Amino acid sequence: MTVQTVKILSELVNKPVDKLLAQMKEAGLPQTKADQEVSEVEKQVLLNYLKRQHGEDETADNQRITLQRKKTSTISGDGGKSVNVAVKKKRTYVKRDDVDEEAQKQEELAKRLAEEQAREQAEEQARLEAERKLAEETVAKAKAEAEEKARQEAEKTVATKDNGVLNDTEQNASDVGAAEPVETPKQKKAPKKATQPAMDSKKPSVAPKGKKGVRHESDKEKDKPRGRNNPDNKRSRVNVNDGDEFGRRGGKLGRKHKKATKQEHGFQKPTAKMIHEVALPESITVAELAEKMAVKGAEVIKIMFKMGAMATINQTIDRDTATLVVEEMGHTVKYIDENAVENDMIDAIDYEGEAIKRAPVVTVMGHVDHGKTSLLDYIRTTRVAAAESGGITQHIGAYHVETPHGMVSFLDTPGHAAFTSMRARGAKATDIVILVCAADDGVMPQTIEAIQHARAAEVPMVVAITKVDKEGADIERVKNELVAQEVVPEEWGGDIQFVGVSAKSGEGIEALLEAVLLQAEVLELSAVPSAPGKGVVVEARLDRGRGSVATLLVQNGTLRKGDIVLAGLQMGRVRALLDENGKAIDDAGPSIPVEILGLDGTPDAGEEFIVVADERKAREVANFRQGKYREVRFARQHSAKLENLFSEMGKDEVRTLNVVLKADVRGSLEALIKSLTDLNTDEVKVNIVSSGVGGITETDATLALASEAVIFGFNVRADTSAKQFIERESIDLRYYSVIYNIIDDVKQALSGMLTPDLREEIQGTAEVRDVFRSPKFGLIAGCMVIEGTVYRNKQIRVLRDDVVIYEGELESLRRFKDAVNEVSRGMECGIGVKNYTDVKVGDKIEVFETIEVARTL
Structure with missing residues (x-):
């Protein structure tokens, strides 16, 4: 404010x-x-x-009526000059609601009328005195202005209709020295203004501006003469109706009147500094911030430079920085909640209703090849494991089963190390975790990771020790290793149930389900089926012919066909609902996994979804989230470039492997991106140029050609146009169905891009026994080869007392008088060292070779 x-x-x-x-x-x-x-x-x-x-009743504004009367007269003076005088009278009447006090009000009214008459008589006498003085002064002025008589006589004939001569009338009244001014048309309008108090005869007061009586200070200021408009050198007789004619005339007087009016009513620069209330979102550009403060962008940049922050006009700054800039420039800050539309829409959803018991959502986690999918396969009595690539689970499988003890929904997460992020999502979406550990293998790295994810999600665990019927199974060893990870069984004083099971014979399956349902009873899981659907996205993929297919787990409420779903950055109307077997259904209640069709894109796995009533608001929120995501990503990239601009100078160039990555589902894509980026080092890195869900298109191939990238397809294939383009341009395209095959190939490619290590390998050593001088070669060292082989074309070092004193190459190598290329151990030879003549008896000449050793990640 x-x-x-x-x-x-x-x-x-x-x-x-x-x-x-x-x-x-x-x-x-x-x-x-x-x-x-x-x-x-x-x-x-x-x-x-x-x-x-001023006698105004604050409560009677709507019950008051004012009547005005105006009387115009002309006063004639000596010399035949006259002055028009207007007299205005006003009476105010107030409506009363109380009938019982009518008589008293009549008496008060009569009293006020009598006071008003007495005051009017006094004012009339004062007016007559003023008129007499005005006439005398006007005559005197007329005699002194004889030189302008012709112009003044011409102005006598001017007749106007409106009230535009206020200033001229007031100037004449001031110049003749009247005790009270002549009432002018502008003053007559004064009572109609909101700031002008109404006349009340109950309390006599000084007449305000515009009424006859004591003049207001502002009226005296307006009466000051303005150049040639001064009545002293213009005229002695004024017609109060001449204002409009002066404004319309083309002569000098009309133009000067317009100029004076423009100067009086023109725009004036405010003297006080304007203080703006600046509304700040989460992020804002420097240009937008300057616009909100009504200043130039250069001023904002200057202030930021003084504060130690360098920015450009189009750079995006955060809210805290913008707050400091606004306060530094003397304005106030108001924070805007950009999520107001989203929050209002979510708050408007009613999740209240009758809560009932719901089935538990169970996630099966553990190390690769410990029998997780085989265990669920036995429970579902299907063959899921046989259809999986490489014998491992590549995606999160979601399905529910009916058991004799009740319904249970399962999430089967992969056990490979590359799927850490997917296992983390599975833990967050679950109520209970079944930790699978093989009896013949024990606790493995991914087993420890699964324990950590379960604890981070704060969900209870049930340990299933699989393969108990296999030869070499040792249940007690597994328990001891799990206790080392602070997973203590109940029989040892802990709170975690341990069950030994076999996926082949079915041993312990019933006990495992009972343990899960017992844990669910302790949790007292409940949901409201009558509420709108709400839950998490388990998986999402693009399907040819069906578009975006998302696997959802309903956690509360009921999801129905035709509902409007908002999931992360995507939204859409549910066109079809399919269960885990691909059968169409009409609705899905709490704890039921279901596939839906109709979203306008593939949401990220792990995003929350809600059912909303208004499609327009859902689209607005989705567009807002997408725009905010782009702004944050752009700001992060821009900031990273600026921050690393100087730090990267002088460093060796990083070798980059550009990759265009396409996968069948969103979860696999995220796991691949994380696994490939984890291979980055200071010398080599993987740059994911483009990634997405669905088949490989010609657009992907064009992008790979432009960026010199290799295309990886994980469980997807290139279409016909893309194949033709790839073959024509000779682009490297590789298909994979198992994730660690991609990781191994990329690791091998990055290893080939590493700069090899240089190692020195000593080939032979010769000891100097005598020194000779040759007229052709100069100083020759007579040597005995004591180690390895001495080669003619390799580098040498001269050592004295096992200290290197010279490094160079051989000029000659001879056996007797013959030049040779190599001399083996135990043989004598003559060695001439190039550009070195300080060889002495007892020195050693070491022959070595520099070799390159390939590096690996």
């Missing part, structure tokens, strides 16, 4: 500061100086006081 002082208030009401302070003092307000603040309550107190001073 803008703070007002006494000085600012005086400018707004057009009243001197001293007079305003006097009135505030009479009204009982504490202000005594012009720079003191005035609150809204104090302004209202002052207004009520002024109304009471």
Whole structure:
């Protein structure tokens, strides 16, 4: 809110500061100086006081009527000149609702009328005196202005209809020295203004501006002469109806009148600084921030530079930085909740109703090849494991089964290390975790990860020790290893149930289901089937012919065909509901996994979904989330580039393997991206140019060609046009169905991009026994080869007392008089060292070779 002082208030009401302070003092307000603040309550107190001073009843605004009467007369003076005088009378009548007090009101009215008549008589006498003085002064002025008689006589014939000559009339009245001014048409309109108090005959008061009597200070200011418009050098007789004619005439007088009017009513630059209330979202560009503060962008950049932050006009800054800039520039801050539309829509959903018991959602977790899917296969009496690539689970499977003890919904998460993120999502969407550990293998790295995910999600565990009928099974060893991970069985004083099972014979399956349902009874799981559907996205993929297919787990309420679903950045109307067997159903209640068709995209696995009633609002929220996601991603990338601009200077260039990655489902895509980016080092890295769900298209191939990337297809294939383009341009395309095959190939490719290590291998050593001088080769060292083989074309080092004193190459290698390429151990030879003549007896000449050793990740 803008703070007002006494000085600012005086400018707004057009009243001197001293007079305003006097009135505030009479009204009982504490202000005594012009720079003191005035609150809204104090302004209202002052207004009520002024109304009471002028006889206005604050409660009678709607029951008051004012009648006005105007009488015009002409006063003639010596010299044949006359002045038109207008006299206005006003009476105010108030409607009363109380009939019992009618007589008293009549008496008061008669009293007020008598007082008004007495006052009017006094005013009439004062008016006559003023008119007499005005006539005398007008005659005197007429004699002194004889040189302008021709112009003045021409102006006598001018007749106007409106009230545009206010300033000229007031100037004449001021120049003749009248005790009271002649009432002008502009002053007659004064009572109609909202700030003009109504006349009340009950309390006689000084006549306000526009009425005959004591003049207002602002009227005296308007009476000051303005150049040639001064009545002293213009005319001595004025017709009060000449205003419009002066405005319409084309002469100098009309143009000067227009100029004076423009100067009086033109725009004036505010003297006080404007304080803006700046609304700030989560992020804002410098240009938008400057616009909100009504300043130039260069000023905002200058302030940020002084604060130690360098920014450009189009750079996005966060809310905290923008707050500091706004406060530094003297404005106030107001935070905007950008999620208001989203929050309002979510808050409007009613999840209240009659709660009933629901089935538990169970996630099966554990190490690869420990029998998780085989265990569920026996429970479902289907053959899921046989259809999986490489014998491992590639996706999160979601299905529910009816058991003699009740219904249970299962989530089967992969056990491979690459699916850490998928297992984490499975733990967050579940009520109970079945931790599978093979009796013949024990606790493995992924088993420990599953324990950590379950604890992070704060869900209870039931341990299933599989393969108990296999030779070499050791249940006690498994229990000891799990106790080391703080997973203590009940029989050992812990709170976790341990059940030994076999997926082949079915041993312990019933006990495992009983343990799960017992744990569910302790949790007291419940849901409201009558509420709108709500849950999590388990998986999502693109299907040719059906579009986006999302696997949802309903956690509360009921999801029906035709509902409008908002899931993360995507939304759509449910066109079809399918159970885990592909059978069409009409609805899905709590704890039921279901596939839906109709979303406008593939939401990320793990996103929450809700059913909303208004499709327009759902689309608005989805578009808002997408825009916010793009802004945050762009700001992060831009910030990273700026922050790393100088830090990357001087470093060796990082070798990059560009990849276009397409997968069949969203969960596998996320796991692949995480696994490939984990291979990055300081020297080599994997750059995911593009990733998505669905088949490989010609657009993907074009992008791979432009970015010199390799295309990886995980359980997807390229269409016909894409195949033709890939073959024509010789693009590297590889298909995979098992995730760790991709990881191994990429690791091998990155290893080939690493700079090889350089190692020195000593080939042979010769000891100097004597030194000879040759007229052709100079100094020759007679040597005995004591280790390895001495080669003619390899590098050498000269050692003295086992310290290297020279490094170079051989100039000659001879056996007797013959030049040779190599001399083996135990043989004598003559060695000439190139560009070195300080060889002495006892030195050693070491022959070595530098070889490159390939590095691996």
